[in-house]
Amino acid sequence: MKPIRSMVLVSNDPLSIEHGAGDVFQALQAEIRRLGLAEDIRVGTIADVGDWEETPLVIIYPEAVVYSPVTAEDVPILVEEHLLHGHIVKSLLGKMHEPVGEIAWLRTRLGTLPVQQRVVLSRAGVIDPESLDDYLLHDGYSALGKALTSMTPAQVIAEIEKSDLQGRGGAGFPTGRKWAFVRSAQGQPKYVICNADESEPGTFKDRLILEGDPFSVIEAMTIAAYAVGAQDGFIYIRGEYRLAYRRLENAIQQATQRGLLGDHIFGKDFNFHIHLHAGAGAYICGEETALIESIEGKRGQPRPRPPYPPTYGLWGKPTLVNNVETLANIPPIIRNGAEWFHQFGTQRSRGTKVYTILGNVNFTGVIEVPLGITLREVIEIYGKGIKRGAQLKLVQTGGSSGSIVPASLQDTPMDFESWRKAGVSLGSGALLICDEHTCVVDLAKVILQFFRFESCAKCAPCRVGTQRLYQLMSEISQGRGAPEYLDEILVLGRDMELLSNCGLGQTASVAVRDILKYFRDEVEEHIYQRVCRAGVCQIPGSPPAEFSMSQQPAAQAD
């Protein structure tokens, strides 16, 4: 490969495209060609940058200078000044008010944001995700090469077990143990599935991994297939993630052309094929057995478990189902060894975690940090504090099925172990930060509305329970609640947890349960005084919102 002098990357997430990223890209190529620089400079694209007003972005390496927003008209000046004469075009710099997404990391490198430790997102925003060459230059496929040429499948699994990697889809199950189950399961053929049906509200970490570094997931699946003895793999990706789908399609095609996928990979007697399967809009398909049903061409309704997929999965065969983020951890572990992985995170929870920070904070976007940092650190360091200096009221972790954490628990370290003890699920990594102007009744209503809409209606506890919980909360929010409603909510919630067939019904009541645990007084105010202290719920005949707010002390978590 011929060395290049500079690499120019244009953001092409959906938002950038709407703002003309395509024109900028074409103008850059044309201008670079016109000045005879095409041999020395490569133009590529990068994944999501997350910032709305300031797109599209043009990032020029090796200087890592970020220009935004750039229009096609800016391109001639940019190319001539920066790429021909070597001057930074100050007038196009730094219009970004708050760095978001990948840019947060660029800013980290430039020293203006706190350092993140990146394992799974180390390449996102740095390489061109549509170029296998780029991936190969950044350690790509060295892990698969190492596994295939110097390790037996059993050694691969042992290494993953030793790393203590836990599943990043929400449940935190030890990955190595799951692989070992599939390897030792009776039955042929075996399948590897990548669960990319990321639908938990507020979660988009998998989208960023797939858009920013699609080859890493393909490589990881290939390693997994070698370890468990599979020949076919499926990526089940949400129908809404069109860009990620196209990137994966391209990655599979390029890897197949180079012999890194398909028959006789690395010249070995090992064949692996990956099939892409797009979802069609169903939250429940993120549940692994529903996902399997959906690949088989059925309604995405979960199966009773056990039997679990490692013994009875796709078409009744042993199947490994791993989340995108879990898989993205595999190549670095194989490449650097389990010991290396232990430097990140805590004793009990190894590695990093990708979080999405959302809600009423100054910075919203994605971060990757070691397991074990606290919510307060996330909010103050990475979230840059609560918007407009308001007070933190609560954080919802892990999307709709996650827990509600009151401000009083914000110093608990975020790792699987500590949170399990505090009764909190780390879940998918979404952190929805809510300030004092949030009404807990209104929030509960929105969450229950979501479950009512997404319940697959297969089993009665979930089908009826989600409707009834919503109805009760809705009455309370309109000032028509009765005191006995609260008991009914708790009993119904417990029944759903115990009796529902799958995780959806089992976790649908978690948020309401937590709200009644930490904010019961506020819910009771809606019932007894018919007052919403945050002024969000419209209760007929109650004092106007401004009045009720000024009469109440700022909401405090107990």
Added chain:
Amino acid sequence: MSLEVSENQLDAIIRAAIEKHGDQRDALIPILGEINQALGYIPGEALGKIRRCINTPEEGLFLADSHLYSIASFYHMYSLKPVGRHIVRYCESAPCHVVGGRQVIQRLHDFLGLAPGETSADGRWTLFQTSCLGICSVGPVIVVDDDIYGHVTPQRVSFILAKYR
């Protein structure tokens, strides 16, 4: 919009989809997706046509129209009714809700005069509620056809929609 689909057109779409995705049961969802993509919805008569194309009883594959209907009606991205020229989707999940999504949705409903799932009488708009689109860092979010709009305020709603005729 009363989109008239000719018999031949529908047959051609189904044939092409089967060509691309195969005629096994696991191709059903991709096939339905192709039809929905091409027409904006899945006409009722498509279900029987697909069934006749893929049933192979001798291989143990035998589906009834009701199987196909149950699949087509399960997934939210499919519509079983004709849709308007422009589809407006909004997300009502908590991340958009706490940053002002409630007011945006209210404004959308008022402006279009539609409830979720309804199509306007002039065939210009269809309004759908969608699940989280994973663009929450710029919430509240609405999607018109394939265009995504972030940081939407109630005031911006009419300006955004004015772009679509």
